Amino acid sequence: MNRAASPPLTTGTGRLSRRRFLAxxxxxxxxxxxxxxxxxxxxxxxxxxxxxxxxxxxHAGQNVSVKGLLGWMDExxxxxxxxxxxxxxEAAPRLQAMQTSDAAIEAAQAHPDRLIAFCCLDxxxxxxxxxxxxxxxxxxxxxxxxKRYQDAxxxxxxEHKVGLPFDHPQMMQLYEVCDSLExxxxxxxxxxxxxxxxxxxxLENVLKAFPKLPLIGHACGFWSSISGDATxxxxxxxxxxxxxxxxxxxxxxxMDAYGNLYCDIxxxxxAIALTRDPAFAREFVTRRADRLLFGSDYLAPGQQIPQFEIxxxxxxxxxxxxxxxxxxxxxxxxxxxx
Ligand SMILES: [Zn+2]
Numbered sequence: 001m002n003r004a005a006s007p008p009l010t011t012g013t014g015r016l017s018r019r020r021f022l023a024x025x026x027x028x029x030x031x032x033x034x035x036x037x038x039x040x041x042x043x044x045x046x047x048x049x050x051x052x053x054x055x056x057x058x059h060a061g062q063n064v065s066v067k068g069l070l071g072w073m074d075e076x077x078x079x080x081x082x083x084x085x086x087x088x089x090e091a092a093p094r095l096q097a098m099q100t101s102d103a104a105i106e107a108a109q110a111h112p113d114r115l116i117a118f119c120c121l122d123x124x125x126x127x128x129x130x131x132x133x134x135x136x137x138x139x140x141x142x143x144x145x146x147k148r149y150q151d152a153x154x155x156x157x158x159e160h161k162v163g164l165p166f167d168h169p170q171m172m173q174l175y176e177v178c179d180s181l182e183x184x185x186x187x188x189x190x191x192x193x194x195x196x197x198x199x200x201x202x203l204e205n206v207l208k209a210f211p212k213l214p215l216i217g218h219a220c221g222f223w224s225s226i227s228g229d230a231t232x233x234x235x236x237x238x239x240x241x242x243x244x245x246x247x248x249x250x251x252x253x254x255m256d257a258y259g260n261l262y263c264d265i266x267x268x269x270x271a272i273a274l275t276r277d278p279a280f281a282r283e284f285v286t287r288r289a290d291r292l293l294f295g296s297d298y299l300a301p302g303q304q305i306p307q308f309e310i311x312x313x314x315x316x317x318x319x320x321x322x323x324x325x326x327x328x329x330x331x332x333x334x335x336x337x338x
Pocket of ligand 1: 159
């Protein structure tokens with residue numbers, strides 16, 4: 001994709017237009033029509049727990065209400081869904097009341113058997129200077145805020161999508177808070193939000209500093225790192241399938257070294273990573289079954305979610321399907337049920 005000719009496709013919840021999302025989905029769907037992905041059925045044995053949905057109107061005029069989200073879940077065998085607030089100025093075009101932590105918690109309280117709330121906070125609410133923290137008292141102040149959300153039912157933190165380097169000192173303060181509260185983090189990583197570079201050295205600094213904190217990644221910078229040849233430009237765009245994956249990508253290297261790294265397969269980054277090189281993808285999904293979580297990044301009515309077809313067409317062994325569709329989410333978020 002030529003960056004000079006078109007804006008960078010940074011994320012399913014970023015500057016990707018609906019038209020381009022559909023185009024990317026169509027390409028992904030085409031790629032998965034290869035024989036190795038011959039589909040058998042579209043009804044999963046194990047219903048989904050979706051690790052990545054949003055309420056509100058990410059796109060103007062395309063509002064996802066609680067009722068709308070529940071209806072979409074019913075249509076697609078999604079038993080439960082994590083509702084992710086968006087709170088940072090870089091996270092969504094127009095921050096709205098439905099995108100707050102309070103709205104996610106309210107929705108989950110109203111539908112405890114279907115919706116799971118995460119909470120979110122921008123680390124720039126405070127500083128790293130004890131002499132000049134501002135309104136929030138550093139780590140202690142952020143802990144107080146997030147503890148309230150947790151006590152109200154929040155099961156994790158995210159979508160963490162902040163326009164700072166991934167291991168910036170202010171981000172590290174926030175990770176310290178989530179680590180102490182045992183709030184798993186779902187994060188966005190590209191060249192603008194949760195910023196990192198090929199090899200993911202900044203993400204590695206965080207994985208190393210907080211080895212017990214589950215970190216669940218998505219978006220194009222994260223997923224381009226499935227391939228050993230990911231470039232700086234790849235952190236701000238989606239590849240066009242088919243595009244072979246070079247073994248030895250940063251994701252495999254980091255998952256070998258750190259037990260706390262997980263992958264959210266949502267949005268075009270996840271869809272394309274699982275279709276650009278079908279043979280590699282199926283082997284990766286099977287080999288990393290303990291680290292992958294089903295996610296859609298559903299944020300607009302009628303949005304196409306190619307992940308349903310992609311997983312179905314892989315015809316995965318039963319235990320692999322269980323882990324990715326729901327088992328890993330149950331384990332990491334300590335949810336009731338099986
Ligand atoms: Zn995202």
